[in-house]
Amino acid sequence: MTGPLALKPFLLAFPGPLRDRLVAAVLAGEKVATTGLLVEYEVEKEDLPEAGERSALIDSDGREVAVVEITEVHVLPLGEADLRLALGEGEGYRSVAEWRAGHESFWHGEEMREALGDPEFVVDDGTMLVVEWFRVVEVLRLGD
Template sequence: MTPGPASSDPPPKDPATLPRAEFAFPGPLRDRLVRAILDGSKTTTTGLLVDYEHEGEPLPRAGSRAVVVDSHDRPVAVIEVTGVRVVPLGQVDLAHVLDEGEGYADVAAWRAGHERFWHGEEMRAALGDPEFTVDDGTPAVLERFRLVADLRPADG
């Protein structure tokens, strides 16, 4: 048995039994985010409360685990939530932005990049609202997590 990232961690459950963690939509952005998770540079993510509500999904909870899937729907990692905060979008802090591992050096650049995603056609279609927009008061779900297991084949 190969130890995980921390030898004191219990082995992850069978990934097939865990909920899925899908970062962005399949494609280049998801591929970059998954690489950042696997290399350890991404330890936070931001969602919108409206997205959880629209999907009827509960907010993540500290201690919960999920399997990260890549753009080809393959399980590539298991992550564990270590913290969750819901804050107005205008209150997202620099530490969270930097820990997203997307290369943003300040909150303004992060916000502009995320607004392009949230105001994009795919997100608006997923929410069923072609006019969807965010503002400083939009509730954002700030999730912190850690990599528990890299599920990629060792040979590959």
């Protein structure tokens, strides 16, 4: 495949070591779910993803490395996150508490607060999440 795909980008975390780990987990088949904040979609004025939608998975260098297809989308409060989600995230979490601690650390980080334009942003049980379940439909060649 040559040239850029006509797909919207599928971005995990911010560019850097965390994104690199998450992209590797997707390509290895370990990560089949991702969780974002509903407020992120509102701030970006972005539509929620829909089942059947395909996107280009982007690595930290901005390269399209795979095509993923959304299989399920759920909007739910943080307090309803379950073990299926924690395991589906493919980041080695063994419990909802571990998953939540890892995600809260990310969501409370400076990059997220800057992205949301809210230096005081915090999550709680009622914070609305957007959970995307997906599958890799094509791995793209790297390094032309």
